[in-house]
Amino acid sequence: MDFLNYPQPLADLIAGLSRLPGIGPKTAGRLAFYLLQQPQIAESLADAIQNALTNIRECSVCCNYTDQDPCSICSSDKRDSSLLCIVEQPRDVASLEKTREFKGRYHVLHGVISPLEGIGPEQLTVQQLLKRLDGVQEVIMAMNPTVEGEATAMYLSKILKPMGIKVTRIAHGLPVGGDLEYADEVTIARALEGRRQL
Amino acid sequence: MDFLNYPQPLADLIAGLSRLPGIGPKTAGRLAFYLLQQPQIAESLADAIQNALTNIRECSVCCNYTDQDPCSICSSDKRDSSLLCIVEQPRDVASLEKTREFKGRYHVLHGVISPLEGIGPEQLTVQQLLKRLDGVQEVIMAMNPTVEGEATAMYLSKILKPMGIKVTRIAHGLPVGGDLEYADEVTIARALEGRRQL
Secondary structure, three states, X not given: OOOOOOOHHHHHHHHHHOOOOOOOHHHHHHHHXXXXXXXXXXXXXXXXXXXXXXXXXXXXXXXXXXXXXXXXXXXXXXXXXXXXXXEOOHHHHHHHHHOOOOOEEEXXXXXXXXXXXXXXXXXXOHHHHHXXXXXXXXXXXXXXXXXXXXHHHHHHHHHHXXXXXXXXXXXXXXXXXXOHXXXXXXXXXXXXXXXXXX | OOOOOOOHHHHHHHHHHHOOOOOXXXXXXXXXXXXXXXXXXXXXXXXXXXXHHHHOEEOOOOOOEEXXXXXXXXXXXXXXXXXXXXXXXXXXXXXXXXXXXXXXXXXXXXXXXXXXXXXXXXXXXXXXXXXOOOOOOEEEEOOOOXXXXXXXXXXXXXXXXHHOOEEEEOOOOOOOOOOHHHOOHHHHHHHHHOOOOO
C-alpha cells in the first residue's frame, strides 16, 4: 500500500529488498532510493548477487559453500582428516576458522533435525557424512546448544558411536568475559556440569 | 579480514551488501548467506536492481524518479499546475502523496545547498525549476527544517519572489501526537512563532 505512488520498477525493488531478513518496508525504501542515487554501487551489488549465485555451490565432500570443488579446506593436505567437526551452517565454519585453533576438517549439515518444521535427516547432508567416515577417529558435534541442535547431535552420535568413532560435543558454559549475574540458569547449570579440575 | 575464509564470490557479495547504508559487515554476512540459501529471492532481487537501474530515470519536468517521461503526476490533468511544491528528494514526494491532501505538482531538487559538501544551486535541479514557472502562482518550500534546508528555501525564495510568485514554507511545530515535554527548544520556539488564532 505504501508503494502505491512509486513507479513499478521502484516498487519491485523495494519489495525485493524487504524480502531480506530484518529489513522492513521502510528500510527497504531507504535502501532502494540509495541504490538509485548510487548506480555504481547498485550495479556492482546486482553483479555480486548474480556472480555468487552462479559460482558458489556446495562442496561435494563437506557441503560448505565454495567456488571450487572440493573446497579449499577439503583439498588442503595440511588439515587433519582424522578429525571432523560437524556444524549446522556454512557461516559456522567461518566462525570456527576465525579462531585458527581447529586443524581438522568440517561437515556442514545445512540445518538441524526439526520435526516441527518437517526437517528430518534426509533433508540434511547426513548421507554425504556417512560416505566420508573412512579414517575419521573423532567427530566433534558443533551444533548450536538449542533443542534441535542437541537432538541432532544425539541422533548422529547414535549412528557414529557403534562405528567405533569417538564422538565429542563442544563445551557449553559461561562465555569468556561473561558474568554469572547475567547468565541464564541453563547456561550456569551446563557450566557446573562441565567443570574441570584446575 | 573477516572474509578471509570465504570463497571470493561470497566475499564480494558480503562486501557489496555492506556498502548499503546502515548495513555493517555482520549483517551483510547474514544477508549473503540468506541469499545463497534462497536463490529465488536472490535472483529476483538482482533482477529488480537491474530493472530499476534500466527503467527508472528522472522526469524531465519535475525530476522525480519515474518509469515514463513525463511522470504520472506531471502528465496528469487532475493536478493544479499553478501550485508547485519543492522537495529535496524523490522519497519526499511519496511522503507528501501519502497524505492525499496535496493536489498541485512537485519539483525534486535532488539535494540541498550545502557549501560544506560543495553542493551549490548548479548541482541541484534549479535550472529545470526556473524553466517551468509559467502559470505558477504559489511555490511551497517543503525542504526539511535543517540549516541547509532553510538556506535552500531562502535562496529560492529570493529568486522567485521578484517574479511575482507567492512563496510559502510548510509549517514547523509539534508533531501530531507529540508531547511538549519531549520536544526540543527549537521545535517549541517554532511552534510558538507559528501559532494561529482559534
